[in-house]
Amino acid sequence: MLKDKSPPDLILNLNCPECKYQDRCRQKAIEKDDLSLLTGMAEKERKKLNSKGIFTVTQLSYTFRPRRRSKRQRDKSEKYHYSLKALAIREKKIHIVGNPEIKIEGxxxxxxxxxxxxxxxxxxxxxxxxxxxxxxxxxxxxxxxxxxxxxxxxxxxxxxxxxxxxxxxxxxxxxxxxxxxxxxxxxxxxxxxxxxxxxxxxxxxTIIYAQIYFPGLSNGLKETAGFLGFNWTDPDC
Ligand code: SF4
Missing domain, CATH: 3.30.420 (Nucleotidyltransferase; domain 5)
Structure with a gap:
């Protein structure tokens, strides 16, 4: 890396929240609309998308194709679609897959x-x-x-x-x-x-995941709550 004339590719990762450069790197990633902004995307999946010429969240958003699930597939848990997450971000809309239900008897x-x-x-x-x-x-x-x-x-x-x-x-x-x-x-x-x-x-x-896609980069509670009209009283929290 030291011998290279150009810096390594910027890829946000699990260590970023602990790193002193996180604000700078995140800002650069936002400017590039980099795929690594999508929290949780595995390196293998990102590389696969890169090999198809998809490098940005916006590019990814155009690849989502809704598919009807077969009867057999309906009993299985829904697969997570990063392309739908990207679409939700681009359109600034919440997308819902199927009929998510919460059963609380008590x-x-x-x-x-x-x-x-x-x-x-x-x-x-x-x-x-x-x-x-x-x-x-x-x-x-x-x-x-x-x-x-x-x-x-x-x-x-x-x-x-x-x-x-x-x-x-x-x-x-x-x-x-x-x-x-x-x-x-x-x-x-x-x-x-x-x-x-x-x-x-x-x-x-676990109910939200793969069923409700909020227009945020992660499913973090603070970010998600914001889309439902809740805000932290302390802006620095
Ligand atoms: S914030 Fe930047 S330097 Fe720090 S771990 Fe993340 S990508 Fe690497």
Whole structure:
């Protein structure tokens, strides 16, 4: 690379969020409308598209062709179409494939967890529950690793007060958290509803993925929420 006269091709990747050059590289990628802006696209797929002369998100958007699914295919989960994502971005429209459904038979409890993966430590459990016309929120903070078990127990205590709670979250981080906490501190095996809510939580992202295409480069919660009219009160968050 050092011997080369020109810099290497700019390809955004999984390390970018940790890199000090991320703002500069992202800006360049946006100027180029580079395919690597589409979060999650594998290198193999990008190279395959490049070999067909497709280098930009806009070029990709013109390749989407809707196809009728056969009866046999209808039972299988939908394949993710980057071309449809690109089309949604170009048209600034939300595209929906099939009839996405969310079945929640119980009391929905929104769950959002924050942690430090490199320290294997969860420091915040956020819960939001609708009670009639009002909303109840809980923010359980752990100041140190020693407090982690305390907030987990508080979390279980709150769930016990809810009739048939169904945990709803966005992404797999919360599911990993629930699994790890059960392994670390023991799962509440004696209570069927509680155990069910922990082991069968609903990941909204798996329903959105491949079925609802928002006109954003990623399926990140903040970006997606923006298309539904929600904004963070702190612009720097
Ligand atoms: S931000 Fe730029 S330099 Fe940093 S990892 Fe991403 S592409 Fe490489």
């Amino acid at each position: 009391t929905p409890v929104s769950l959002d967890v924050e942690g430090l993966p490199d320290r294997d430590f969860y420091y915040l459990i956020g819960l939001r529950i609708r009670k009639g016309e009002s909303i109840v929120q809980h923010s359980l903070w752990a100041n140190s690793t020693e407090d982690e078990e305390t907030i987990w127990r508080e979390f279980i205590y709150i769930l016990r007060t809810i009739d048939n709670p169904i945990l709803v979250h966005y992404g797999s981080f919360e599911r990993t958290f629930l699994k790890k906490m059960c392994e670390r501190y023991g799962e509440p095996i004696e209570e069927t509803n509680l155990k069910k809510s922990i082991t069968e939580s609903v990941n909204i992202l």
